[in-house]
Amino acid sequence: MKTGTRIWLATAMTSLILLAVTALAGSSSTFETIKANGTLYSTKGSVLTLQTSIAEADVAGISIEDASGNMKASEFHLEGSRLYINPSRDLVGGKVYTIKVFTSSGKKYQIKATAKDDVNINHSKDNVIKISAKPEKGYNYPYYLLIPKGTLENSLKKYMVVEPNNSGYPSDSLTFHEIAVRIHMHDYGYTTGGAGGYQVATELKTPLLMPVFPRPTTEDGAGIYTHALDREAMTVTGADYERVDLQLIAMINDARALLADHGIALEQKVFMVGFSASGDFVNRFMFMYPELVKAIASSTSTIFPAASYEGVTLKYPLGIADIKSFTGKPFNAAEFRKIAKFIYTGDQDRNDEVTNEWDRNGQEYVAAMRRLFGEELFPDKWNKKIEIINDLGYGESYQFHIYKGIGHAISSGMYDDIVRFFKANMGSEIKKITPKEYAN
Amino acid sequence: MRRSKRLAAAALIFFVLTGCVSCNRAADPTDPPVTGPSIEPSTDPSNSQAPDPTSGSTADLGDGPGTGTTANPSDDPDTGSSVGQSEDPGTKPTGVPVNPGGDTGDPSGNAPGSSDPGNNSGSAYDKVELKVSGYLNTTASSQVRLPDSFKGVTVCGYSMKLGNRFVPAEISIKNNVLYINPAEYLKDGSYYSIRIFSVDKQYELRLRAYDVKDIDFSKNSLFLIPAKPEKGFNYPYYLRVPRGADKSQYKRLMVEPNNSGRVSDDLELHRELARTAAKGACLGSSTAEVLAMPFIMPVFPRPLTEFWDNYYHTLSRDVMEKTSGDGKRVDLQLIAMIKDAQELLAAHGLVLEKKVFMTGFSASGQFVNRFTVLHPDWVKAVFHGGFTMYPTDKLGGNTLYFPLGTADMKELTGQEFNLVEYKKVAQFVFTGDQDKNDKINETAEDYNAYDAKVMHDLYKTEDCMVIWQKKEQYMNSLGFGGNIQFHVYKGIGHGIPPASMHDAVKFFKANNGAKITKIDPIVDAWYFNGDEYWSSGR
Numbered sequence: 001m002k003t004g005t006r007i008w009l010a011t012a013m014t015s016l017i018l019l020a021v022t023a024l025a026g027s028s029s030t031f032e033t034i035k036a037n038g039t040l041y042s043t044k045g046s047v048l049t050l051q052t053s054i055a056e057a058d059v060a061g062i063s064i065e066d067a068s069g070n071m072k073a074s075e076f077h078l079e080g081s082r083l084y085i086n087p088s089r090d091l092v093g094g095k096v097y098t099i100k101v102f103t104s105s106g107k108k109y110q111i112k113a114t115a116k117d118d119v120n121i122n123h124s125k126d127n128v129i130k131i132s133a134k135p136e137k138g139y140n141y142p143y144y145l146l147i148p149k150g151t152l153e154n155s156l157k158k159y160m161v162v163e164p165n166n167s168g169y170p171s172d173s174l175t176f177h178e179i180a181v182r183i184h185m186h187d188y189g190y191t192t193g194g195a196g197g198y199q200v201a202t203e204l205k206t207p208l209l210m211p212v213f214p215r216p217t218t219e220d221g222a223g224i225y226t227h228a229l230d231r232e233a234m235t236v237t238g239a240d241y242e243r244v245d246l247q248l249i250a251m252i253n254d255a256r257a258l259l260a261d262h263g264i265a266l267e268q269k270v271f272m273v274g275f276s277a278s279g280d281f282v283n284r285f286m287f288m289y290p291e292l293v294k295a296i297a298s299s300t301s302t303i304f305p306a307a308s309y310e311g312v313t314l315k316y317p318l319g320i321a322d323i324k325s326f327t328g329k330p331f332n333a334a335e336f337r338k339i340a341k342f343i344y345t346g347d348q349d350r351n352d353e354v355t356n357e358w359d360r361n362g363q364e365y366v367a368a369m370r371r372l373f374g375e376e377l378f379p380d381k382w383n384k385k386i387e388i389i390n391d392l393g394y395g396e397s398y399q400f401h402i403y404k405g406i407g408h409a410i411s412s413g414m415y416d417d418i419v420r421f422f423k424a425n426m427g428s429e430i431k432k433i434t435p436k437e438y439a440n
Numbered sequence: 441m442r443r444s445k446r447l448a449a450a451a452l453i454f455f456v457l458t459g460c461v462s463c464n465r466a467a468d469p470t471d472p473p474v475t476g477p478s479i480e481p482s483t484d485p486s487n488s489q490a491p492d493p494t495s496g497s498t499a500d501l502g503d504g505p506g507t508g509t510t511a512n513p514s515d516d517p518d519t520g521s522s523v524g525q526s527e528d529p530g531t532k533p534t535g536v537p538v539n540p541g542g543d544t545g546d547p548s549g550n551a552p553g554s555s556d557p558g559n560n561s562g563s564a565y566d567k568v569e570l571k572v573s574g575y576l577n578t579t580a581s582s583q584v585r586l587p588d589s590f591k592g593v594t595v596c597g598y599s600m601k602l603g604n605r606f607v608p609a610e611i612s613i614k615n616n617v618l619y620i621n622p623a624e625y626l627k628d629g630s631y632y633s634i635r636i637f638s639v640d641k642q643y644e645l646r647l648r649a650y651d652v653k654d655i656d657f658s659k660n661s662l663f664l665i666p667a668k669p670e671k672g673f674n675y676p677y678y679l680r681v682p683r684g685a686d687k688s689q690y691k692r693l694m695v696e697p698n699n700s701g702r703v704s705d706d707l708e709l710h711r712e713l714a715r716t717a718a719k720g721a722c723l724g725s726s727t728a729e730v731l732a733m734p735f736i737m738p739v740f741p742r743p744l745t746e747f748w749d750n751y752y753h754t755l756s757r758d759v760m761e762k763t764s765g766d767g768k769r770v771d772l773q774l775i776a777m778i779k780d781a782q783e784l785l786a787a788h789g790l791v792l793e794k795k796v797f798m799t800g801f802s803a804s805g806q807f808v809n810r811f812t813v814l815h816p817d818w819v820k821a822v823f824h825g826g827f828t829m830y831p832t833d834k835l836g837g838n839t840l841y842f843p844l845g846t847a848d849m850k851e852l853t854g855q856e857f858n859l860v861e862y863k864k865v866a867q868f869v870f871t872g873d874q875d876k877n878d879k880i881n882e883t884a885e886d887y888n889a890y891d892a893k894v895m896h897d898l899y900k901t902e903d904c905m906v907i908w909q910k911k912e913q914y915m916n917s918l919g920f921g922g923n924i925q926f927h928v929y930k931g932i933g934h935g936i937p938p939a940s941m942h943d944a945v946k947f948f949k950a951n952n953g954a955k956i957t958k959i960d961p962i963v964d965a966w967y968f969n970g971d972e973y974w975s976s977g978r
Contacts, residue, residue: 061599073623088623176712
């Protein structure tokens with residue numbers, strides 16, 4: 001090494017140290033931390049009262065960032081010492097955010113605030129509560145809770161009702177899926193098209209949980225059928241919507257703890273309802289996690305408790321041949337037998353006739369379906385399903401029923417039956433009901 | 441240098457790196473370390489209290505790969521409700537130079553390069569204007585390449601403003617590219633100020649927002665155009681430009697009013713359903729794609745609140761009677777959207793005829809039906825399943841008020857019925873032989889008691905097939921038999937027959953000229969041949 005280079009290096013290293021020291025001082029004094037009163041809500045607008053006044057006219061910029069320094073879109077308005085913050089998308093409850101205020105006079109202020117979910121339960125009415133996504137707790141999407149009036153006073157056994165969301169269309173707008181959830185939760189004062197979760201929860205005075213899972217679009221228009229928990233949804237990796245089954249379990253556990261904190265103790269198992277896509281979700285979920293489920297009501301049942309039948313290998317979501325690859329444990333037949341299952345359809349429902357174009361379970365699945373059900377015409381396919389269940393020796397825990405006079409829809413009479421089914425199956429014994437013959 | 445000093449240096453750098461950096465480095469982590477920002481010199485050398493300008497760059501020395509403080513585009517927050525400017529996502533970082541002279545933005549007095557005389561701290565920011573080539577999309581995220589001179593600047597925060605108002609947005613920098621993801625629709629033609637705060641400087645970019653910057657006619661594009669109250673529409677609309685629209689012989693807009701089929705006070709639901717439809721999942725958009733015509737669909741509301749008084753998707757009487765608010769005269773708003781789309785396309789070299797083709801089914805069919813009677817001067821041909829309105833004041837001894845007829849059209853709209861133009865509109869209307877949606881007792885809620893009585897008197901039945909035949913007879917008796925073709929598809933209830941997709945193409949092809957031409961329609965509702973259909977535009 002030449003002397004010149006050595007001198008240059010030494011100089012460089014010395015200045016490096018000096019610079020580092022300066023940076024230490026500089027960065028710690030870059031932002032003046034100021035205190036603020038008020039709550040930063042995760043899912044709605046907030047008002048913080050600043051303890052240090054900042055002249056409105058002097059403000060050159062305001063931003064809010066998460067702990068990683070990612071900016072979050074938000075409206076801001078500073079009025080005297082009151083800072084209005086209205087995030088455009090949810091923050092994560094429990095996480096610390098930094099609100100930065102830059103003034104044209106060169107000052108930089110920061111306010112550290114922990115975002116909170118707005119869990120304010122008024123037991124004299126029905127409550128709809130939104131819980132923000134919490135990736136560190138295992139769920140990347142928000143969920144909603146309905147806590148019906150009278151839940152706190154209800155001294156009977158309480159099973160949380162879980163209805164996986166089903167918005168009917170693929171969409172990359174999570175807001176779109178959230179609106180569907182809120183409609184099914186009766187949050188706008190009316191409900192239509194739900195699978196019965198609202199009716200069961202309000203009748204039995206027990207909480208209802210609905211996740212806000214996305215149903216992403218794809219180039220071919222079919223979308224990823226997360227709402228049906230099909231094979232593609234179960235095998236997708238590297239996306240926020242990876243393994244929504246596990247995310248739902250995380251939500252259930254989170255909700256149970258949250259409700260316990262508010263004096264509402266729930267049974268370990270849950271009631272599940274689903275119609276159409278969400279009916280598939282409930283069925284498929286129940287096969288993987290029977291130890292979590294007390295009873296279900298679903299409009300579909302196309303998964304069977306066997307690894308093969310009539311020489312056809314029944315892989316997920318047709319059976320349990322490879323269920324262990326998803327759950328890490330074998331099919332739990334004993335727990336599965338304990339689940340009371342009400343499976344219904346309308347005599348004019350033709351949604352089950354063809355292998356569903358939205359469902360993407362692979363060619364093997366389609367071939368297996370064809371071998372089991374042939375041309376899949378109603379009522380042959382329906383009867384065959386019952387035959388398989390009975391043949392496998394699981395008929396005891398299933399009740400199948402066809403409503404006359406209805407297609408791919410649920411009537412209020414059917415909701416009544418679903419409520420009665422769960423009411424009858426609060427205990428240890430599996431009970432069947434006498435359902436209505438006609439839907440209307 | 442002694443070994444301990446080296447260790448101290450290393451420890452300090454590590455400390456700076458892990459514990460104390462309040463600002464995030466903007467530049468590519470793979471960039472070579474720089475010793476100071478090489479942007480313009482400080483404009484205010486009197487800033488004695490300003491932090492050492494070298495301090496930021498020192499932090500940079502330690503800020504190697506993996507610190508995770510710079511935003512990664514793949515982690516970019518999803519664009520949420522924003523819809524890409526083209527169906528193939530991917531915004532272009534290129535654009536025209538910004539013209540600060542045309543600024544409609546920031547009147548706050550924070551002019552770039554000047555210090556604020558009102559501050560009393562004596563340490564005002566150095567303000568630096570960044571000259572960039574780039575623009576903002578009004579309804580999608582945008583990317584702008586920053587000048588090379590910006591590389592290495594340590595960023596403490598961002599802000600986006602229009603005038604005095606903060607615009608909610610997510611902003612980040614990766615590889616010296618600025619990513620801007622606004623959470624609201626921007627205003628076409630407005631200049632937005634984006635500020636990047638470093639330790640000692642406030643950088644500012646001014647970017648103009650565009651609804652449609654470029655149209656690539658070699659592919660299908662979908663644009664969401666935000667509401668423009670100043671141009672007469674208070675709701676957004678979708679514009680779809682199919683591949684080859686620049687070379688199509690059909691120089692018209694195809695228009696289909698949105699029909700959500702459900703109520704919600706949240707416009708987002710209606711927007712998303714309109715997006716799905718406009719992208720191809722509706723009769724009009726699909727036909728437009730086959731004929732390589734541009735297509736628009738409004739995003740009109742259909743609120744839950746007092747829903748029978750707010751059935752916008754049918755253009756009901758209650759809706760037409762609104763005299764104030766965003767929902768006033770949505771028929772005129774649709775015309776304003778048509779004009780806006782025509783102007784926008786003309787600016788991109790696609791000049792269209794004034795009159796449009798229209799499609800609709802059920803609620804949107806009724807909208808088209810009523811719109812045709814109200815504004816025949818805007819309509820060339822219609823193909824829909826929603827015939828309920830007659831172009832007459834009186835029928836069978838009954839006076840027909842809107843929306844059954846034109847008796848009070850002047851009072852309602854200020855315009856007389858335009859018979860001359862109406863007679864020029866080619867109409868094809870259809871129903872399914874099992875469709876029970878037209879029963880008078882069931883549709884009565886959409887009408888007042890008088891109208892319900894009139895309908896009972898006109899049809900004297902609840903049999904929808906008989907009602908349909910009578911509609912055709914009435915139109916014939918009124919002398920419009922040559923203008924309108926009635927058709928029943930067999931084997932379908934209240935749904936859009938796949939066969940109607942073939943017929944719509946056939947019908948509009950036949951009715952692009954001056955003459956009204958009837959077609960030989962398919963009878964089997966479920967007939968559909970994809971190969972034949974997609975090549976039928978040629």
